[in-house]
Amino acid sequence: MLLPDKATYTPGETIRVELPPAPAPRRLAVEHLGRLAAEVDVAAGQSEAELPALAEGGYSLTLTGHGDDLHSAVEVLANPTERLRYGFVASYAPDRDVEPVARLFRRLHLSACQFYDWAYRHANLVGPAVYRDPLGQPVSLDTVIRMAARLRATGTAPLGYAAVYAVGHDEWPAWEHAALLQPDGQPYSLADFLRIVDPADPGWLAHFTADLREAADAAGFAGFHLDQYGFPRRAVRHDGTRVNVAAAFGTLLAAVRNALPDATLIFNNVNDFPAWATTTAPQDVTYTEPWQPHDDLADLAAIATRARLLAPRRPAVLAAYQTAYDKLPAAAAETTNRLTMATLFSHGATQLLAGEAGNVLVDPYYVRNHTAEPSTLDLLARWYDLLVAAGDILLAPGLADITRSVTGTLNDEIDVHADVVPIRHDAVPGAVWRRVVDTPHGQAVHLINLTGQAEAGWDTAKEPLPPVTGLSLRIRRTGDSLPIVRVADPDRGPTFTTVDVSADGNHATAALPPLHAWQIVLISDQ
Structure with missing residues (x-):
């Protein structure tokens, strides 16, 4: 397990990461949205690594070099x-x-x-x-x-x-005058052990x-x-004030x-x-x-x-x-x-x-x-x-949902297609729920796997999530260059992986990896 010494960091704070010691040298990669931000060499037997200073933002951590890769993440924010x-x-x-x-x-x-x-x-x-x-x-x-x-x-x-407005039985005599009352004149209460007063x-x-x-x-x-x-x-209140x-x-x-x-x-x-x-x-x-x-x-x-x-x-x-x-x-x-x-x-x-x-x-x-x-x-x-x-x-400010402005045959800007499952812009059971968000770092396409489900309750039993294969991304090109497409899946780790992009006339296309529960597809110019 990789374990940062803090849950979040402010700029200038030293970032230390606990790691299990190993008999061989390893390397700790720090990435920002799929781009390498720093690398730290880890000596044999070393159980802690110190990261270089990082700009504000979120970063994935990947430790490689002995056995399975280990992952974590760190965040640097002034607030x-x-x-x-x-x-x-x-x-x-x-x-x-x-x-x-x-x-x-x-x-x-x-x-x-x-x-x-x-x-x-x-x-x-x-x-x-x-x-x-x-x-x-x-x-x-x-x-x-x-x-x-x-x-x-x-x-x-x-x-x-x-x-903010709860008073117990013992303290009630001191606050009864500020009670909020029901139509029958009794104070509003919670579970018969708290009474409610006017919070103002x-x-x-x-x-x-x-x-x-x-x-x-x-x-x-x-x-x-x-x-x-x-x-x-x-x-x-008791005096009739509403x-x-x-x-x-x-x-x-x-x-x-x-x-x-x-x-x-x-x-x-x-x-x-x-x-x-x-x-x-x-x-x-x-x-x-x-x-x-x-x-x-x-x-x-x-x-x-x-x-x-x-x-x-x-x-x-x-x-x-x-x-x-x-x-x-x-x-x-x-x-x-x-x-x-x-x-x-x-x-x-x-x-x-x-x-x-x-x-x-x-x-x-x-x-x-x-x-x-x-x-x-x-x-x-x-x-x-x-x-x-x-x-x-x-989570950053300045995000905008552009799904209905860019998807579909009329808009023809950004979309995801599938061989056998429907793609929808709402949470429709039996479909892939597709959403496109404009961010300061490019357009993020979110794919949520609701295939195999008969309903879409958030606290109800769900069928196992069958991987969705055969997904492809289609993007209208800007100029003669091809966009860069990176994909992340939380069930695979916090890193973004670059996928191949091909020209198709005025568009670019990319085959996407299988969708499990949620996939982020980040489209950018660099």
Whole structure:
């Protein structure tokens, strides 16, 4: 295994990579979108390599020379939040060893970590040294502090979970006056142990922002994950005041930003509510927790696309919980997850899924996570390696979907053809889903394999993915030169491989390798 010493790097930081020692010399290649950026000679017995300084961007790593090739990736960004890859922790037992957590976050390049349910109480975040959270889980504040510090040291921003308007039974008498009420006069509540207050109430804002500042200082958090429950959308208070909750969230976010000007803030748009308001608020990520009716891959694509359009310079993250891992054999769940990741990554978004020391999310109560099989962690490592290595064409600002402007016989600019399977520009079961994106580094054609499927749900059991062969790329030429075509497949590693291109009159053609789950075809002039 190749293992960078950090999840992400800022310009000028030394980049070190752990590698298994071997009795023979080897070579570590660093590539940017298929172009060699650097090479490092690795001596026999050497267990760490230091990379030369790299410009901002994503890079693949390939170690060759003894046995099977090994892969990883590194990212250099002045502001790592711009391509945030999110993970989680949800266990803070006394004396917990935090090193396995940091190691997983390094392996998967997870640049931020949600510290789920770390707090003493929802309306009183910092408690004694050792306590039980509101649902009875043991928490050691020392473990929280050590884990936050270790993750910071390895390039991951630790973010404390905080619900923005939730009050428990013990604290309720102090906040009952600010309750959001149902039509029958009862306060809105969650699971009968939390009640909801007006998030823009001045007294609550003063308390909540002071609580966040205290928590940041006590635990060493770099920011906060600000949660809501998706309801109510509109409500009244005891005095009859009508509250537009979307607008109230904007007021709250402005107050939190004023109190914590340098913090990373992530607000949860539950089922996309209210992304239209929070994308203009002073927070850092367009984060969405999708629920019914967002059932299909096309729904995830729509959420990701809307997020990038509303806030083009902010990362889009979806908490698409893969309950398939709890319901299906690992191999079957991995097929489902591959199509989810292919959809999100190709639409410029990432997935909150992995965390702890090797677990995946299957439930909105993160304590009920699922211990991942080694095969699942290997899969995620391959896919996240490519996500990092191709970040400049997947996650960077300035990307534009040009599918309907260049494909088809009328446009006749860029298209993919197949011998026996249909090609579609939507997520159609039984077809190859084709999308073309204009990027600063050329045109990226995304191919997602939905052949063999009877439906396109993102958390439903899928048939095995039959490789699609006989795919060919057709491109209208610019001038008399031929374009360069490079192809990447996360199931094969994070590198882009050049394929042969032939002239065909005013067009150029290239035979593409077999399509497994997802393939990126990058077309460029150099």
